[in-house]
Amino acid sequence: MKPSLLYVILCVVVCSFSVSAQQKIDYFKDDGKQLSVNVIADKTFQTLPDNLINLGQDSAYHWLRVSIKNNSAHYEKYFFEIAFAWLDSVSFYRQDFSLIQKLAWQNPLSERLYPHRNFILPILLKPHSDTTVYTRFYKKRMLIKGEVSVKNEEDFFSDRIFDTGYYSFFTGIVAIVFLFATAIFFTSKDWVYLYYAGYILFLLGFTLTGVGFFLSAYQQGFGFISALELRNWMLWCSLISLMFFVRNYVLGGHQLNRLNLMLWRVALGSLFSMVFQKAIVIYFEETTGSPPYFLLITMICCFLIAIMLIFYFVVYSYVKKINPSLAKNYLIGITPFFIFGVFSYFRTFEFIEHSWLLDQKVQVACVVFDIVVLLFGLSIRYKALREEKERQSRLALENKLTLQYEKERISRDLHDSVGSQLTIVATSLDAATYLAHKQKLEPQKLEKINENVREAVQNLRDTIWATHQSKISLDSFDKRLRNYVLKAIEDRLEVAIHFSLCNSAITISSMQAINLFRVLQEAIQNVLKHAQATKLSISCEQTDDKISITIEDNGVGIAEVAYNTESYGMRNMRNRIQEIKGEFMIKSTPESGTTICIEIPVYTAIAVLNE
Missing domain, CATH: 1.10.287 (Helix Hairpins)
Known part of the structure; x- marks a missing residue:
């Protein structure tokens, strides 16, 4: 199944459980940021498609108007929610244009009308009554995306339970995988598991801070890192971990050439340069209130360069077959997240409309898919290692x-x-x-x-x-044997030595050589001492499946009693040949000479035995 199809199915499954608001909500954009609420009321509003906001980084004032009607015979409580935690300003107005509350993301949750990371306005309506609520919100230099909804109390709390359960499930999965990867690192001392643990931990932080989860814990920021910037720092740390993870995961054990080493340094340098660029951005925001536009563009370019080079190394590993199975595993895992990111950029620049397929929960589902697929690949890798x-x-x-x-x-x-x-x-x-x-x-x-x-x-x-020597050629063995026989015989016998080899380069191990040599020594000494022979013949032939060595004399032979009760010498000869997986046979009758046959399988002779 293709990763893109998996992505669509994943999104459908995730969003099929979501509670979608059906209340009609109208929208108006105030580019000049000059209009008051009573003037806005006379303006022409447009219906907000699917109750989804996807607003660019133009720093305009955005207005919402929602009419709520209670048709029941009892009091009904409704909740008007803007599901985006990082707005710089949110103002709720009544139907008579009076201000209900003005908030920003910096306001503690305890000071809000409803203590939640998102901006929520509770509205209590009398039986058979209605009201209209206006809301103005604003965000400087940040894409605003999310859902705007109006729900009754039952649907609202049902949605809260689903929302909390969904992100808790995501957090639980990441926490379990993180502990698993960390444990494997301490067990195996393999750094790829630590990089993976760092990657998913910072990815979890990036996702949760992006939707404002646990906002009260970091709302005051950490030193020079504000709560608003914490998400970007989490993403940066996640990418650093991802780069080292990719280097060790799909390029593990591979020495990069000069070009790829340079590209690796460019990718790493691009990410680390973003730290200094971000410090400059913070400086300009605190002094002039607005950083240079080219600096923001440079940061985006550095980020994209690092992402593209990470993908390059994965594809390089797959094409060059360095670790093709691991590279494929990585590509399958990251593809849904990558598709989501590409379409998110298209939506940011208004090339496409916002859709539930680009919802935050779908992004979380893509992250979980990536983590689980990579964990599966790491498990296979761990098993193989x-x-x-x-x-x-x-x-x-x-x-x-x-x-x-x-x-x-x-x-x-x-x-x-x-x-x-x-x-x-x-x-x-x-x-x-x-x-x-x-x-x-x-x-x-x-x-x-x-x-x-x-x-x-x-x-x-x-x-x-x-x-x-680890191995000895039969040609060398032949020369050594001839030299020994000539010295041992000293013209006492007529000797014929013949080696017939179809492959003169064939080799035997040192173990085979010494055992064969000792057996031949023993056989020759027996001929000299006991056989009373006048002729001795030694021949060696190689066939397709074996090497045969024959030692034959024309002596007095071996008596039947001696033949049936092998001497120590003959037992030693037989044992030596059996050690090298060969066969040892003696054929002899009194007064007709003795023939010793030795056979060694070719595969045994050719291989250098390590036994």
Whole structure:
């Protein structure tokens, strides 16, 4: 559903609950501000359309005339209300042109005929009587908009209950969302929630002060900020919070380029410059009574520049797919409020007529819609960030376990290879020392010790070679294996090594490399020590789904008993291959040689395992 359609439906729903005045009210405009009430009575009044006032910033005197008739047989009380809290002057006159009361927004509520933020005149009529009331109101440099109504006592108080309930509901929603966003900020330390909380809090203040709610609490102003200007300061603070919210919400994690960084500074500078411009306006109002017109135009331009650039960054995020879902969420939420604002400006400059669609309650409904939609987007964002944090925690734990596993694996490998060989060396040295004391030490014994030392050193180098790299190409593995075989065989066997790879760039992890290397070492040593073979063949083939390595000799084979009860060496070989998710098979019969087959799935071999 399009946001504009949502806006219309929202307005219809809101206003369907409103109590609309049907009493006929007439209007006259005194541009010269010279006419008295008895002269005004002879002027031609025009019917006020829909009892709605939408008067520009021309500082004229505006007159209303309303005729009220009581057709009942008992006293009836009526309330004549101008629903705009910020009038500089309101004068109520009786039918005989005598003054009933003169008020301004500065008058305390207790001094008014009816204690309310709006200007209300209670009228008590006798049975079967009528009266005519005149009202003159005036506002300098501010758009006057709202409803003028005359209601009987029952309808009036029903309207008061609805009005109070409506704004209380709005305040309650904003307060709950504010507390929710603040709590999430203190939990997550994510500044976007604090900016959002500030945005909706100041937006609430802007809305409530705009209609004069809780006027008695701030009627005297705060320092140099008058109650009349408090609404504008709330809007300014709301926009500042909104700018930082947009920067973190739809552009979170994105580094702005030079142009966008300059635009961001222009937008921020435009808003902050309004503070100094407003201070100058206040100075001129207190000294000359009227600030320069160009200064007011400059403030409006700065405000519009900031608004347009905020929208630019949201659209930029959506088009560049920085955070498209969040940008879309923001646009959906702000669209009704934006449409309301555009049509309000058209109404201000009298391009369009005032309508109930531009009523204050509709603006509040648009604000609530924006807040709720943004809260929904922030909830999704919070959930995504929490899941990402949990994923990072799991990954950190997996990395920790992987590191621990690698330490244990390297320790085991060093223990099984280098450690066992050094133990043999130590035992051999003890024996050599004993023989030396007996003067029976033979050179062959020292050569054997030297051989064991060289083998231990070589095993240590092989381990370092494998673990020093995160991945190893099969081509490099082939060269390392050939080098080892040539040194180990020393022309004692006829050796054939053949690697058939359809992709020479294929890599295996260090864990795979060291396990494969140790298995091949064990197999070659078994051939040299036990097989009594004359030929040894090592081949490696890569197919679409696996890598196959075959070690084959023409020796005496493995006896059936030894084959059925695997030795420690064969179990160790099998376990190493299973560790890298491969398959290990031995085929052997006495006097017919032994074949060892190793298969590793391609997806396992290509990936750099982190297990």
